[in-house]
Ligand code: SF4
Ligand code: SF4
């Protein structure tokens with residue numbers, strides 16, 4: 001993890017950069033991103049035909065690139081971007097490209113401390129996973145990688161990969177299985193028809209995924225071993241935060257959805273759908289989005305649905321930092337609502353982002369949109385002025401201060417506000 | 423009931439021909455009864471009990487009319503030869519029967535729902551044929567090319583086996599092409615909080631990449647705040663809906679809609695495709711428990727109508743000469759966009775010539791509903807089975823027919839070729855790009 005206590009929590013307000021002039025300086029300026037500590041703002045800029053750079057706090061990198069995409073800050077505050085020169089692609093960090101270049105590179109992910117950047121690459125038509133410029137060694141020539149996940153330290157990377165080449169309309173080979181899970185370059189023993197929803201335990205010891213063997217035959221695989229039950233459909237599994245041998249997933253049987261742990265039904269009420277279950281911090285509770293009947297969406301905690309329902313949808317839930325209160329963002333009649341333990345908090349908004357919680361779990365801070373302007377709300381009340389652009393709030397470790405990063409009239413501000421004052 | 427006299431050329435289809443060998447009476451019985459008992463809605467019984475076998479629906483079906491009113495192509499015959507006996511005999515039908523049911527439901531009905539408008543009771547024959555497809559899918563009796571397309575959906579979450587890098591690479595290439603017209607054109611990838619997520623169907627990056635360049639220019643000229651996903655979830659098409667593989671259908675739709683949620687957009691605008699609209703607006707959400715897409719979705723016709731009506735896009739020079747249109751069933755008959763389609767056609771064409779019959783009553787292209795996706799073995803029958811479409815288009819005297827749907831586009835192209843109509847087949851966006859005004863400050 002990044003030690004955020006080292007950030008500047010004393011300066012109350014800093015105008016980090018005035019971006020108003022940028023559009024006149026460059027042919028084109030793309031949408032900005034800001035560093036987690038709020039000290040930098042960066043945009044990909046076009047300097048001329050086939051000449052792109054990144055403008056960070058008003059300064060561009062020395063050497064332009066032919067193309068750049070996906071400008072993102074690492075958790076430790078470096079600018080990463082995928083860059084191309086001479087028809088080859090690589091990752092560039094703070095203006096420095098990795099030594100190796102690839103046919104293509106995409107889907108970057110960062111370790112929690114920001115030190116490791118992991119991405120998918122293709123070289124000579126073979127797919128692989130690269131970590132800080134080193135591609136994993138895999139005995140199988142991977143034909144594709146559809147997705148990957150990793151542990152927070154990025155030491156274990158698990159990918160859903162195509163392990164067997166497949167000709168056009170070759171249904172026979174397809175049914176024999178052309179996909180597998182590859183963990184740190186090592187494929188599982190078997191190949192499968194379809195794999196989805198790969199997940200890895202935090203300690204990296206266990207990998208789970210959905211397996212679809214035939215049209216209505218689905219199950220969950222854990223380190224290559226299937227659950228004993230088959231289901232007509234499944235959604236992606238998740239790991240208990242403390243126990244690497246406890247895997248939970250929504251499963252469908254007889255037209256209804258249930259939650260199963262290690263192949264045993266643990267939520268037996270039966271729903272029209274169950275989406276995006278989440279454990280709380282110590283794994284004692286599970287919250288999931290459920291449809292109790294058609295178009296009646298809510299959250300169920302430990303198989304008990306909230307009494308309020310929403311007509312359009314509910315986004316993935318989360319628990320507060322103490323693991324007590326379940327929170328979700330719901331949509332009804334075209335508006336978004338923040339909902340905690342079944343109660344709507346504050347006014348409807350045009351958009352709401354997931355909250356961060358005070359250490360005691362009592363307060364939640366989150367970004368909202370109303371009439372084209374952005375604000376930070378605290379427990380349902382707007383607690384800042386209006387911004388034209390705003391990023392998620394960040395709390396200091398002890399929860400005393402909130403870091404607010406936003407743009408007003410083209411000026412990018414970094415502000416520190418006492419959380420008690422919000 | 424008298425057996426239907428069926429005269430057809432022999433068609434070889436590897437998946438059907440091999441699949442039929444693996445069917446056993448027990449397997450058929452189990453699957454048929456399971457689908458009928460557990461997967462059908464009450465309306466199936468209402469339909470079956472209401473139908474008085476009057477045959478009024480026959481005159482609605484392009485297959486029936488184009489095949490010299492051969493009764494084996496009449497909508498009610500398609501039901502009589504498939505789901506009726508399955509129910510009557512409680513699943514005790516043989517492998518050859520299932521084979522014929524697969525051929526009827528996949529290759530002789532485009533589930534266009536035209537017949538439902540001619541039935542005095544509004545019976546939805548297409549729904550019943552989709553249930554037949556579901557049974558066939560669970561018996562591995564789906565035509566090879568359609569099944570391969572569904573395999574692509576299942577493996578890659580797109581229709582055309584487009585690999586993750588090819589997708590992004592194609593967008594970047596088309597962005598460069600677009601910059602040749604308008605230097606600041608962009609295809610903004612993964613821009614969280616944009617107003618619009620634009621989604622397309624798999625064939626666009628594979629075969630029709632220029633459409634992606636076109637949209638980038640259109641979005642720039644119309645000054646829209648938009649984005650496209652860089653990762654799976656970008657494809658809004660769904661052939662699994664038509665093969666009867668509802669589990670894959672739902673998985674694809676869930677990812678598409680959750681991608682819009684992830685990007686925190688206000689709405690999804692989808693390219694010119696009919697079936698994709700049906701999957702994303704109706705069938706997918708319904709299976710998943712959503713009343714409608716969780717993030718609202720509009721079809722390209724509605725989007726262009728809004729841009730033209732509000733003056734966000736101005737026309738510099740209308741397309742000359744007679745131009746006609748195909749009404750995609752899934753957005754016109756089933757969504758009512760016929761008037762908006764005519765609004766945009768008139769806005770862009772000097773001489774828009776309408777077809778007759780038109781709008782909701784227009785004939786299907788015969789390619790939709792997954793029929794064209796059954797591939798080359800079934801092409802001859804599909805094209806010859808829509809002679810009336812050829813005659814209808816010919817009557818307009820148009821030099822171009824606009825098809826705001828990918829399946830219509832390919833289907834009409836085949837009709838134009840086979841019946842030597844000498845017409846161009848275009849998407850609306852291709853006309854718009856030609857006709858629209860590019861403000862001087864944006865020009866290269
Ligand atoms: S093709 Fe259309 S009109 Fe003909 S039977 Fe099928 S749904 Fe009815
Ligand atoms: S028109 Fe309606 S009632 Fe008559 S045969 Fe057709 S489906 Fe049956």
Ligand code: SF4
Pocket residue numbers: 532533534696697749750751752753785786787788789790791827828829830833
């Ligand atoms: S392809 Fe076009 S005309 Fe044909 S069924 Fe689909 S929408 Fe209808």
